[in-house]
Amino acid sequence: ENQYIAYVAYPLDLFEEGSVTNLFTSVVGNVFGFKALRALRLEDLRIPISYVKTFQGPPHGINVERDKLNKYGRAYLGCTIKPKLGLSAKNYGRAVYECLRGGLDFTKDDESVNSQPFMRWRDRFLFVAEGL
Structure with a gap:
């Protein structure tokens, strides 16, 4: 009751290549900060392989x-x-x-x-x- 599923898609040009921080801040931070929603759950996040390949990982520990x-x-x-x-x-x-x-x-x-x-x-x- 009063539960809905929404599918949201963003063009890749909105995100800086190789930036995990930029991706998650934009997708999760902005969506979860939407005050009109009282409850929200992210159930799936699909990242195109072409974008994943731009991540280099940490250079050292x-x-x-x-x-x-x-x-x-x-x-x-x-x-x-x-x-x-x-x-x-x-x-x-x-x-x-x-x-x-x-x-x-x-x-x-x-x-x-x-x-x-x-x-x-x-x-x-x-x-x-x-x-x-």
Whole structure:
């Protein structure tokens, strides 16, 4: 009673190639955030093989990260840079610098920050690298 099944399809062009985070944030995060629904269950997710082949997997594990940072025996402390939209690449780099200078081990991009016209990935990378 009052239960329905919906099939939702998205064009692949909406997703960044090789980004598990972008895929799940877009599909699961946006759908489950739809306030008009009181209850929702994802029962199946089909990803085309052509898109799956764009995922490269992690380059290495946590031990390599610990060796690089020389941090052992404790959890890492990090944050997601906010606001997720509206910062210039330069201001984003400054925010990363301030977080790390303040003692955090790492920062990360918000899931929905990719390479938008107002803040391209390469520009963001260069300003963050400068701050390091």
